Amino acid sequence: PTVVPKPAIPAPAAWQQPTGATGEVQIHRVSKSFGALKVLDDISLTVPSGDVTVILGPSGSGKSTLLRSINHLEKVDSGFVTIDGDLLGYREKGDTLYELKEAEILKRRVDVGMVFQTFNLFPHLTVLENVIEAPVTVRRQSKAAATQDALALLARVGLSDKAHAYPRRLSGGQQQRVAIARALALKPKVLLFDEPTSALDPELVGEVLDVIRDLARSGTTMVIVTHEIGFAREVADTVVFMDSGRILEQGPPSQVFTAPKHARTAEFLAKVL
Numbered sequence: 001p002t003v004v005p006k007p008a009i010p011a012p013a014a015w016q017q018p019t020g021a022t023g024e025v026q027i028h029r030v031s032k033s034f035g036a037l038k039v040l041d042d043i044s045l046t047v048p049s050g051d052v053t054v055i056l057g058p059s060g061s062g063k064s065t066l067l068r069s070i071n072h073l074e075k076v077d078s079g080f081v082t083i084d085g086d087l088l089g090y091r092e093k094g095d096t097l098y099e100l101k102e103a104e105i106l107k108r109r110v111d112v113g114m115v116f117q118t119f120n121l122f123p124h125l126t127v128l129e130n131v132i133e134a135p136v137t138v139r140r141q142s143k144a145a146a147t148q149d150a151l152a153l154l155a156r157v158g159l160s161d162k163a164h165a166y167p168r169r170l171s172g173g174q175q176q177r178v179a180i181a182r183a184l185a186l187k188p189k190v191l192l193f194d195e196p197t198s199a200l201d202p203e204l205v206g207e208v209l210d211v212i213r214d215l216a217r218s219g220t221t222m223v224i225v226t227h228e229i230g231f232a233r234e235v236a237d238t239v240v241f242m243d244s245g246r247i248l249e250q251g252p253p254s255q256v257f258t259a260p261k262h263a264r265t266a267e268f269l270a271k272v273l
C-alpha cells in the first residue's frame, strides 16, 4: 500500500508539548462520520500521564469510536491523536500528515493496550500462550523472557494457577483478567478499556474492577469507558460525559457526579445511578 496524503488535517504547529512523563494522550480536534452520521464531532481531550479518565455517555454517543481512534483502529476524518507527542497513525511532512503503512502502524500500536467488552482470547491457545503471543511476534521478545514476564503478569491479576488452562475453562471474570495481562504484556504507555465489565455476570465484576483499580493506583495512564459509576468515582481523575459525538462536560468525579453542569449529564446519571 502507498502512503495516503491527509491534507485536511491541521498543521502540527498547534500541538502542545507533552509533559515529559510517559503515556500522555492528546486528542486534537478529532471528527469522524459514518456516511451521513457524525459520530465524533470535533473532540479534543488531554489525558495527562498517569491519569485515569473515565468516559460516560449513552449508547451510540461515540465512546467506542473515540477509543478506537486513539490507537488508529478507526481512521478519523480530521484531527489527530498523539501519545507523548508522537503520532501513531501518521508521519508529518511540512503541514501535512501522511498515513503510515499498516506494518508501521502495527509497530507503533504497541504503545496503546486495549481491553474490550468481549475478551477476544485465542481459544486454541492456553492462558500463558495468549499472553506471550504478541510479545514474541510483535515485540520479538524471546519465548523465555516473554514467559517470565507473562507469569509475573498472571500473578498480578491473580491467575498464576491458570497459566496452562484454556480460555473456555475459565469464568468470564478470569478471561477478562487474562485479557488485561495480555494487554500489559506489550508494556503499553496507555491502556484503553471499552466497557470491560459489561459482558460479565454481576458477581464477577468486582474481581475485574479490582485489577483495574490496582493498575490505576500504580500510575498507569488509562482511558476507561464504563457505566460503573461507583468505580468511576473512586478511580477517575477526570470524568468525561459524551453525547452525540461531543464532549458535553468534563471534570473531577466530585463535580460531575454531584453537580453536573449539563442537563443531559444529570439525566444520564439519574438513569445509571
Ligand code: ADP
Binding pocket: 034, 037, 039, 057, 058, 059, 060, 061, 062, 063, 064, 065, 066
Ligand atoms: P458507543 O460506544 O458510545 O455506544 P459507538 O462509538 O459504538 O458508540 O457508535 C457511535 C455511533 O456510530 C452509533 O450510532 C453506531 O451505530 C455508529 N457506528 C459505529 N461504528 C460504525 C461503523 N463501523 N459503521 C457505521 N456506523 C457505525
Ligand code: MG
Binding pocket: 063, 064, 065, 194
Ligand atoms: Mg461502545
